[in-house]
Amino acid sequence: MPNQIKKTYKFAIKTSLYITCILTLLMSVFLYAFFSLKIIPILCFILVCYVVCFGIIQYRVERFIYRRVKKIYDDLTLLESTSLRKKQITTDMATLTQEIDKYARGKKIEIESLKVREEYRKEFLGNVSHELKTPLFTVQGYILTLLDGAINDKNIREKYLDRASKGVERLIYIVNDLDMITKLEVGDLSLKIEAFDIVELISNVFEMFEMKAAKKRITLTFDRAYNEPIMVKADKERIQQVLNNLVVNSIKYGHDKGTTEVSIENLIKNKVIVRVTDNGEGITQNNIPRLFERFYRVDKSGSRKEGGSGLGLSIVKHIIEAHDEKIYVESDFGVGSEFSFTLEKVK
Numbered sequence: 001m002p003n004q005i006k007k008t009y010k011f012a013i014k015t016s017l018y019i020t021c022i023l024t025l026l027m028s029v030f031l032y033a034f035f036s037l038k039i040i041p042i043l044c045f046i047l048v049c050y051v052v053c054f055g056i057i058q059y060r061v062e063r064f065i066y067r068r069v070k071k072i073y074d075d076l077t078l079l080e081s082t083s084l085r086k087k088q089i090t091t092d093m094a095t096l097t098q099e100i101d102k103y104a105r106g107k108k109i110e111i112e113s114l115k116v117r118e119e120y121r122k123e124f125l126g127n128v129s130h131e132l133k134t135p136l137f138t139v140q141g142y143i144l145t146l147l148d149g150a151i152n153d154k155n156i157r158e159k160y161l162d163r164a165s166k167g168v169e170r171l172i173y174i175v176n177d178l179d180m181i182t183k184l185e186v187g188d189l190s191l192k193i194e195a196f197d198i199v200e201l202i203s204n205v206f207e208m209f210e211m212k213a214a215k216k217r218i219t220l221t222f223d224r225a226y227n228e229p230i231m232v233k234a235d236k237e238r239i240q241q242v243l244n245n246l247v248v249n250s251i252k253y254g255h256d257k258g259t260t261e262v263s264i265e266n267l268i269k270n271k272v273i274v275r276v277t278d279n280g281e282g283i284t285q286n287n288i289p290r291l292f293e294r295f296y297r298v299d300k301s302g303s304r305k306e307g308g309s310g311l312g313l314s315i316v317k318h319i320i321e322a323h324d325e326k327i328y329v330e331s332d333f334g335v336g337s338e339f340s341f342t343l344e345k346v347k
Helices: 005-035 039-076 093-148 153-188 198-215 237-253 312-322
Strands: 193-197 219-222 233-237 259-267 269-278 327-332 336-345
Touching: 005 039, 093 153, 153 312, 193 198, 198 219, 198 237, 198 259, 198 269, 233 237, 237 259, 237 269, 237 312, 237 336, 312 327, 312 336
Parallel strands: 219 259
Antiparallel strands: 193 233, 233 336, 259 269, 269 336, 327 336
């Protein structure tokens, strides 16, 4: 505190003054009664007494407060990265109060963050349990039925084994998606960066899902004719996975006789942005911030009629971020949604 006298100094100054005055008065009475009263010895006594009292009081107060302040710091782990031995600790109560208030505010934010994470953890575990439980119980039910005697009926045996196989495939699908997200998060999934035509890749995705779209009479189309290739640099397989998830979602939640449209636009700094737009159900604004969480479902009914692992958008986000690119979402409930992501363009 460069521009202020420390409060411990003020305390020591006043206390030393009181003690010196009292002792000087007592000594003056004593000398006057038994000896001769002389000014010079009295002044010397005043000076020595004041200096000694100030030194002792200041030292003891500093040590007293220091020990208690240090205990507070140690108890609250306020100085986790700072050693008290390397840096002098303040004994000013106002400064200490400010530091404790700062610490309390930081801890409050930390506790609130932990509560949010705990809620997310509980929800995540519940979702994982639900996603795995459904196919597990399905497989278990069919196998138990076969063991109870249905295995002797050829038609039932083949039908139940086929359904059990589909349940196992769904389990493998979920586990593989979880494994991919984990690898993307920790950086263990290597990307094979190459140059490719994004227009051709999107056309291939359209061809892959045209039958699925036809069942709901949804049209897969470009916003315009792209007669020239648009070359980008990325992991072709992973970007195809991104497009697969986005197109499949637009088909799942699209209206009958709807449209899924893809556009490619040039941005500054050798970037392109790919937009996947539909005129489907749309998403409410309160759901948008959590869209990319694992297993997060806008439909709270828990219906799985549309299938999927519930990890598609989370995988999309991690793949795009692994490329150091951005993904965006805009949606109006009842109108439609637009998912867009950037890619680096080949120079």
